[in-house]
Amino acid sequence: MTRTRAFIALGSNLRPRSAHLRAAVDRLRDVGDVTAVSRFLRTEAVPERGVAATDPEFRNAAAALETRLDARRLLAALLEIEAALGRDRTAGGAAGPRTIDLDLLLFGTAVVEEPGLAVPHPRMHRRRFVLEPLVEIAPNAWHPGLRKTATELLAELPGAGVGAPAFRPASGQ
Numbered sequence: 001m002t003r004t005r006a007f008i009a010l011g012s013n014l015r016p017r018s019a020h021l022r023a024a025v026d027r028l029r030d031v032g033d034v035t036a037v038s039r040f041l042r043t044e045a046v047p048e049r050g051v052a053a054t055d056p057e058f059r060n061a062a063a064a065l066e067t068r069l070d071a072r073r074l075l076a077a078l079l080e081i082e083a084a085l086g087r088d089r090t091a092g093g094a095a096g097p098r099t100i101d102l103d104l105l106l107f108g109t110a111v112v113e114e115p116g117l118a119v120p121h122p123r124m125h126r127r128r129f130v131l132e133p134l135v136e137i138a139p140n141a142w143h144p145g146l147r148k149t150a151t152e153l154l155a156e157l158p159g160a161g162v163g164a165p166a167f168r169p170a171s172g173q
Contacts, residue, residue: 003066004056004110006032009103009121009130010061013045017059020100023085025063031034031077032067035171040135046129056097062105062133071107071119078102109144120145125153 008028012020018040026035040059045051067074079102082089086099105121112119120143124130131154134141141150148156 003032003068004070004108005035006065006067006071006107007105007134007138008063008065009101009105009134010063010123011058011101011103011129012099013058014097014099015056020085021059023112024081024102024133027062027081027084028063028065031069032065034063034065036137038136039061039092041133042128043129046127051096057128060129060133062130062137071104071110071112072114072117074107075117077103078104095171100127103130105130106141108144109142111144124131126157128154128157128159131157153155 003123010021010024012018012024014020021040025034025037034054038061039060043060045056045058065074069077079089082098082102087101088098103121103124104117105124107119110119121130124134125143125146125148129161131150134150135154139149139151142148143150143153146153
């Protein structure tokens with residue numbers, strides 16, 4: 001089977017946030033070769049889909065992964081990693097504070113729309129906290145649906161350029 005390059009977004013807003021991200025990266029090595037990991041960035045909670053502005057701040061990162069799994073099996077592996085690291089997707093746990101959140105952003109040049117699986121990630125192009133770390137490790141990562149690079153998508157976000165929200169490299173938790 002051939003290898004596919006996938007990009008994964010990582011996030012945590014429950015302490016110890018950086019430790020949760022490191023543990024997730026370690027477990028990603030069980031499903032493929034991790035070829036790059038961004039810095040861990042400190043970001044404020046973005047009110048969206050059950051996340052409140054008052055939720056704890058996040059640590060966010062991106063990882064590049066070379067894998068032999070297909071997109072469906074990779075997503076299943078990501079969900080298993082989340083569960084192993086204490087993520088509870090039932091009831092309020094699906095969108096509220098979480099130990100770890102792993103999102104499949106891109107899977108090669110595939111465009112997949114199936115029940116429970118959408119690649120590229122349907123909201124990645126609207127999320128600075130996803131695009132900033134992705135651009136750090138793969139500025140030319142290609143969004144096959146929008147036919148733009150990660151750098152181009154980031155530049156199109158409101159507030160890009162002067163006065164854009166600054167992300168700070170995380171230290172500690």
